Amino acid sequence: MFNLYVEPLRKLQLAAEGHGDIQPPDHLRARVKATMDPLPIWYEPFEDGNVDIDEFPIHALTQRPMHMYHSWGSQNAWLRQITGKNALYLPTKIWEENGFADGDYANVTSAHGTITVPVAHQAGLNENTVWTWNAIGKRKGAWALDEGAPEATEGFLLNHLIHELQPPKGDGMRWANSDPITGQAAWFDLRVKISKAVPKPSESQPAHPPIKSPVGKGPKNVARKVK
Numbered sequence: 001m002f003n004l005y006v007e008p009l010r011k012l013q014l015a016a017e018g019h020g021d022i023q024p025p026d027h028l029r030a031r032v033k034a035t036m037d038p039l040p041i042w043y044e045p046f047e048d049g050n051v052d053i054d055e056f057p058i059h060a061l062t063q064r065p066m067h068m069y070h071s072w073g074s075q076n077a078w079l080r081q082i083t084g085k086n087a088l089y090l091p092t093k094i095w096e097e098n099g100f101a102d103g104d105y106a107n108v109t110s111a112h113g114t115i116t117v118p119v120a121h122q123a124g125l126n127e128n129t130v131w132t133w134n135a136i137g138k139r140k141g142a143w144a145l146d147e148g149a150p151e152a153t154e155g156f157l158l159n160h161l162i163h164e165l166q167p168p169k170g171d172g173m174r175w176a177n178s179d180p181i182t183g184q185a186a187w188f189d190l191r192v193k194i195s196k197a198v199p200k201p202s203e204s205q206p207a208h209p210p211i212k213s214p215v216g217k218g219p220k221n222v223a224r225k226v227k
Helices: 006-016 025-035 077-082 092-097
Strands: 056-063 088-090 104-109 114-121 129-133 192-196
Touching: 006 025, 025 114, 088 104
Parallel strands: 056 129, 088 114
Antiparallel strands: 056 192, 088 129, 104 114, 104 192
C-alpha cells in the first residue's frame, strides 16, 4: 500500500483549521494551513518576499547528483571520475548579456554573500534561472584529497549564498530558511545577480585554508589487475 502523504498533510491542515486536540502554535497556524495542502499547489518562494527581486532577478537552483547521494559512504575513485568538479550553468540570455566565454568565471551575489565560480553555457535553461550540482565542491584537505584536486580548486557550493534563517519578520523570530513540509534547505528559492569576474581568479572563491585529514591522501592513480 502506497502512502502519498495526502492524509497526513490534510490532518495537519485540519489541525490548523481548529480541528482535533493537538493544535499548532498560533504564530504558525496560517503557514501550516496554507502549505500543508494535500492537493498540488503553488505558493511564492520565501526568498521572493524577503529580497529586492529587481536587484536579484535570477533564480539559482542546486541539487545533489544522484550517483553521489546514493554513495555517501563510499566516496572513491570511480565516483570522482563522474563529477570531479562543477560549473554554474547559465542560459543563453545571461551568457550573452555578460559576454561570457568558455573558461570564464562569474561573481554570483545573493542578499547574504558572494561567490566566484566557473560558468558554462546551457541553452536549455529558463532564461532567468541558473543551476549547478551540489556537494561537489570540497574544502582543501577534505575527503583525503590532494590540495590541488579539482573539487577543491574549481568545485564550489551555493551554500555560501543561502542563509540558514530568513530575515526578521517582526514577530521576534528568525524562521528557518527551509521548506515548511520537508524541512529541505531552500536550494530552490535562492535569488541572485551575476556579473563576469574580471580578472579571472585562479580558483573558485571563497577559498578557505586546508584542513588536516585524519587519514592519508588517496592515490592519484588506481590500477586494476586483470587476470
